[in-house]
Amino acid sequence: MSVLALLRDRFAQACHRAFDLPLDFDPAIAAAKDPKFGDYQCNAALSLAKTLQQPPRTVAQGILDHVHLEDCCAAPEIAGPGFINIRLRQDFLAQQVQHMLTDDRLGLPTVTRPQRIIVDFSSPNIAKEMHVGHLRSTIIGDCLARILTYLGHDVLRLNHVGDWGTQFGMLITYLREACPEALVQSDALALGDLVTLYRAAKQRFDEDAAFRESARLAVVDLQSGEAIARQAWNLLCEQSRREFAKIYGLLDITLTERGESFYNPYLAAVVEDLVAAGLVQQDEGATCVFLEGFTNKDGKPLPLIVQKSDGGYNYATTDLAAVRYRITEDRADRILYVTDMGQSGHFAQVFQVAQRAGWVPEGVSLIHVPFGLVLGEDGKKFKTRSGDTVPLKSLLEEAIARAERDLGDRNPQADAPFIQTTAQVIGIAAVKYADLSQNRTSNYIFSYDKMLSLQGNTAPYLLYAYVRLCGIGRKGGIDLEKHPLSPEQLPHFSLEEPSELVLAKHLIQWGETIEAIATELLPNRLCQYLFELSQKFNQFFEQCPVLQAEEPRRSHRLALCQVTARTLKLGLGLLGIPTVPRM
RNA sequence: GGGGCUGUGGCUCAGUUGGAUAGAGCAAGUGCCUCCUAAGCACUAGGUCGGCGGUUCAAGUCCGCCCAGUCCCGCCA
Structure with missing residues (x-):
């Protein structure tokens, strides 16, 4: 159980005992925004004050009178208008890190109820080149699929290629x-x-x-x-x-190709079903379903055309057939459509018709996962100098070439194969990370200089933190994949230095962070977590010598490095980014 | 005309179910390599969160109106 979940549980129980609130009451626990307020905070007293007709600080005191935290926290304090500040005990913190150390999944178990989830992403068009427009769908879709798979869901990655029409x-x-x-x-x-x-x-x-x-x-x-x-x-x-x-x-x-043509045999039946459901009307020769909540310029209901006046079918029909097939044949519980924001209207319409046709059972969800456009440094649509759309291939090659130049300059003694393979990882990582680290829903400005930059919230920064960890392992002759503490040493594992504690507190938020990301489908949160992890590790690295430290400190720091390395590697892996041992 | 999204330091962006003095990074300035990769770390400076109202003990966050940008709106996908 994550610390957040543990605290939530304890405070919910306290609220139950103190004020007879239901046990599933959400006590508004959050990681503290400022370290001076402690590690976590409970904000429930403020919102409860009104319903309980008591001053917030009195409510807070009432909660504290009933909460049991002795095993994990120092005495909580009431602060400001009624916040409850919570500080984790150092031994509890060490115990949590220890748990990550000895657990293959870093303390995050797979979900208890796995779902069948389809992630529909990438979707280039046959006979056209993949271009920058496919970049975000491909990268974001892959990342979401990786995260959901890691959590134990049964994920089907579908490439709905444009191969028909x-x-x-x-x-x-x-x-x-x-x-x-x-x-x-x-x-x-x-x-x-x-x-x-x-x-x-x-x-x-x-x-x-x-x-x-x-x-x-x-x-x-x-x-x-x-x-x-x-x-x-x-x-x-x-x-x-x-x-x-x-x-x-x-x-x-990796993707399973299942293009539009796949659904061709099902299109006629889709229309027949809609007719049978009484949803269909003929209008200007076309077969339409008139939509609820969508109007045209004259304020009249907007149709979704499912069969054109020439008898042909269009993409709405295909998408409806796909919804139906994915639910009935693929048995999907959740279907994610990773496409640009411009299609949100289209999907809202298709989903509505599928719902009204009765094809979407209780518990099955259809979710459009939209993202913004890739813009050039001028803030306009990303184009080549001549104004053409940028082929994905040349975009990636450019990133790799730039990484290679940079890497060569920094490592003049390195051999060519090392430069080449490492540059490929860095170049691709930079492109992926730049995309994923932006909030999905906004447009983002594509800049080779920024994504490959040596400083800041970039792939090279994170990869470098990992390289430093590898350096420690190499120099000390230690395998960072193996547990550095023997079973006898383990119970004595402890942390003391401020930078050790800060790093450890961040590490133990791994599980709760990933769970939140899986719910909200926002990869930039994972980037943020990993960036902060790298920063905190770098601070630790500056302040705490590892290999030169006296025992048992040395072993304890190695253990901290080990958990950091595994977390960083796993996190990057979930973003679709491999690590390198040197750079 | 309708609808979606966006608007936060000079630039690029975070900001969780509303919570404490709005955070990073870049760029600028100043320090730090006899020591595990300085692609790093520490410090300084910079904001009436597009505007006006409203709800609330509390609003960058919720509601309404307005402004700006952008995308979508019947037989393309």
Whole structure:
């Protein structure tokens, strides 16, 4: 149990005994904002004062009269208008760290009731290059999936790739006239040509009405399963897939591809179901579900179109089919959609229709996890100098190249393989960390200089803290993965120096922090925790020599380093960032 | 016209279910390597939290109105 949960429990019991409040009363325990107020605080007295008709300090005293904290805290104090300040006992603190030391999961057990959770993220489009627009979904989705998996949930990571729809008619038609052999033969086109191909096809599509008509017919061919169209489509998908795999490999991200085309066989049934549920109306030739709470410019209900006037289906139909499939076939308890904020309206609409159709059982939740845009340093959409969107591949390569230059300058004696592998880790880590450390919902400004900066809340800073820990291990000939204290030493583990205590107090908040992050789906909180951990470790590192310390101090400090190293490594791992032993 | 999101030191951002004197980092200035990687640490300076009202013992946080930026709003995804 986390310290926070323990205190919450103790204070809830005290409130129950003192004021006959229910045992599940939330006593408003929080980590203290300022160290001078102690380690934790209980703010319940302030809000209770009114309902109990007593002065807040009297209420606080009433709580203190009934709370049992002797085993873990010094005598709590009432401060200011009625805050209760709580200081952990040093031996209790040491005991908590000890628990982390001897536990493979650093004191954080898996959840008691695992859920089946689908994380829908990344989702690039076939026949297009992955670009900066896919960066955040890919990185944030992967991080959330890692955290939920670590907590013991059964997570399915789905790549809802754009592999269906009108653009394929366009591409197939264009290939027919420009490069017929590519329709039937793999590798007839160089991989990089896909982008050019798409652009050229799009241009023809926009300019030529006859071309548009052929493209429309090609879509019909494809959707009805006509062999040639199908084969061409397969080749295009294969080619794109290989490109995506390179990026995912570089980012160390795994996904199960299940594109839009997967749901094609279910689309007709989705519409039939909606009709049967009585939700559907025909409007201007289209099959629509009129929405509650959404209005158009004239104040009339807005429709969600589930079948176009030409009989075709659109993305709303696909998303509805996906919701239904994921609930009935995948048995999902929770479905997370990690897409940009611009789609929040769309998802609210799809979710509403799914709810009204009765497809979402009690206890199943559909959650849009939105994020803001990636902006350039000018505060506008991130583009290349020529104004094109930035391919993800070149963005990552640039980050790695910059890390490599920097690393080379700092380590002129280092060999090339070391520089290369380390630079790759640092470059990728920098990009991921810069993204994850921002509050998900706001836009963020992409800056190579800042993310690769040696100082501040950046990946290199955290990686460096870990490198310092490794340095201690190397110099002392100690394996930081192993427990440095023998069973005889363990009960005597203690902490004394202020920087040791500060570090330890932060360490024991690991469990409660991760649990909060999993609930709120905000990776930046994890970054914040790890940044503060690194800062506190660096302070400890300055003030407390480890290897030169006298026994038993030396062993105790090594133990603290060990827990710090494991926490840092695990935390970075949950962000999708590996550590390096030197840099 | 409707709706979403954003607005916090010069810059980039944190800020939990409302809680004590609003926190970091960068940039600026000053110190600290005979010692486990100085990619570090310590210290200094900088804010009427977009504006006006309201609710509350208590508002950056909740409510209303306004201003600015940005995104979305019928057959694209």
